[in-house]
Amino acid sequence: MTVPSASPVMRDYGSVRAGFDWRRARARLAGLPGGGVNMGYEAVDRHLLEGTGEHVALRCVSREGTATSLTFAQLADRSSRFANALGTLGVARGETVFTLLGRGAELYATVLGTLRAGRVLCPLFTAFGPEPVRLRMDLGGARVLVTTRALYDRKVASIRARVPRLRHVLLVDPGDGPLPDGTLSLPELMAASSPDFTVTATDPEDLALLHFTSGTTGSPKGAMHKHGAVLAHEVTAAYALDLREGDVFWCTADPGWVTGMSYGIIGPLTLGVTTVVDAGDFDPGRWYTILAEEKVTVWYTAPTALRMLMRLTPRAGSGTPREQYDLSALRFVASVGEPLAPEAVRWGQEALGLPVHDTWWQTETGAIMIAGFAADPVRPGSMGRPVPGVEAAVLRCGDDDRAAVTNGHVRVVDAPGVRGELALRVGWPSMFCGYLHEQHRYEACFADGWYLTGDLVTRDADGWYWFVGRSDDVIKSAGHLIGPFEVESALMEHPAVAEAGVIGRPDAVAGAIVKAFVALRTDYTAGDELRRELLAFARKRLGPAVAPREIDFESDLPRTRSGKVMRRLLRARELGLPEGDVSSLETTGHARGTSGGSEEQR
């Protein structure tokens, strides 16, 4: 086994940044033999050509705790079989394959087979209920779904007829006995397919991935990413996660979200490092055991997970993780998705022997944009500095907490410590190339050559960024983005609900929990029984990851004169904060049933 070298991949931020250029960095990729770029080729085939096919790509830890290895050559075999199976099924180039799968070897064969075949991959979160699954498959034009038998029975069978373009459902664990109607056995298909496959010649501009994310209003947004994004996955996995040859990397993110794709699959495989794939659920003992037994060198996790570990394990004295487990292989720990409190950075130092480095990015950015790098001492509470090749800025905001755009121009704030909207100069390779079928919404994200992130930040005199908050109503719960509109719409399907407004209520562990305020129709009475019924109703449709945890009944919800529920005001009242500007508040009763949603945002 190769031992990773002792010094960080990027030893000096200033000089690497000054000399960095995405065009020159392109030489880091293998590229397709006939020209072009394919994400799956970079993650799998290049290692076979470079003679490291027998290197372990995946260490798959089963729910029972046993680990098995899969080499890059085996990954090539399995993903080739999957790619050939897509051809046999008549799935055309550019059509979309959805996954509703937990972590396991089948997920990797599906994702990499789809990418190598030039089809588009869209992952879904297994904690979604039937309605979010249906909506996303319908919006995304799903042709194929790969899932488990249990997930099919629980979340797909009931909505299948409402996803008219879905042609094939492939079950990874068909089991004994007859298959549910309209499903196929993936193991059978794979066994009947050839392990020889020539990667489809894709261009860097060809569509590779579709990731659904949530906005304030309307449907979930399908952020589209191109094959050329793999360059940013590779570069950031090296610079921001400090990954290099010989590493054993563990990314705990769920594969249903962008982190699970960019850094659970593509980035580390492209660099040829070994990736740990844990099929089990969060459990402190299990996690520390994996870190120790798999000799994990680089660990990428999330603030919610760290907060849960902080609650459950001592940080000092006897019984700390570093005393109980052999964590001596661990070299670098990073986190993403939510603010990383200084407390968590310090906990890492004491309990694991390493501080936690923050990284900031979004579904839309495709890869890490801002990070605390390995060579720099951590500044607890800061997200870090822009990765080489990424230009960031703080933009002056208007009253709505969004960048003020005057005659098409924005104003960059140079003075340190001033709060404004975080923007990124257009031009990094993993920038999303559209919201599916929503060109207008996509264009609204840009001004004056900048991508506007919707996050509020400050920058200090040394160029380090500090997160302040989001400028919209989207809720971050346990690291996952939840669109309040999706929750409000589900609640309003219940006959008792006239109007709903949904906010994130701060929570010590999850960051925020989903809380709904509901106004009832006149013939219904508020009470515990109805509350329980509504909670169960929402949970059945939306699934545990999205459904509200709390519901309050209100006789009147605050609304604007145009009839939108003012979530901002609901949040201020819930938290006892100043109500701010209420000049647009409707003051005379309500026009029930006229609302098209909640408070409008860009």
Ligand code: PRX
């Ligand atoms: O508000 C920021 C928050 O997560 C949002 C992006 O969420 P999503 O598209 O689901 O992608 C998550 C994983 C890349 C951002 O707009 N966020 C992400 N990283 C951080 C963060 N907030 C504070 N600190 C971070 N490091």
